[in-house]
Amino acid sequence: METGRALDAAAGRLSLERQLTVREDTSLFATHPPAGLRHRMLGARPWQDPAVTLTEARAARIDAELARHYERAGRALSWHA
Structure with missing residues (x-):
């Protein structure tokens, strides 16, 4: 949910930032x-369904x-802080 809000907040400037990276x-x-x-x-590119998906069970095993x-x-x- 937080990611969606962050992307919504940044939507207006993302295209400008992408242009800037192309130039700089x-x-x-x-x-x-x-x-x-x-x-x-x-x-x-046209949309493709992912070849690999991460299930909740697999994510839990990885964690x-x-x-x-x-x-x-x-x-x-x-310790180092």
Whole structure:
């Protein structure tokens, strides 16, 4: 829900920001095209259903698998803060 509100709030300036990235972030030395060009490319493609979907059960298994890593990172951050 928060993501939807954030996108709604930013909708007016997103196209301007994408244009700006095309002008300012284009480089022969960049490893990826700027966000504005990637958005144009993806927007020009027809919709495809995703080949892989994340179910609630699978997300819970992934979270459980990563939980100890999250805890370790949290401890490291609090130790160094």
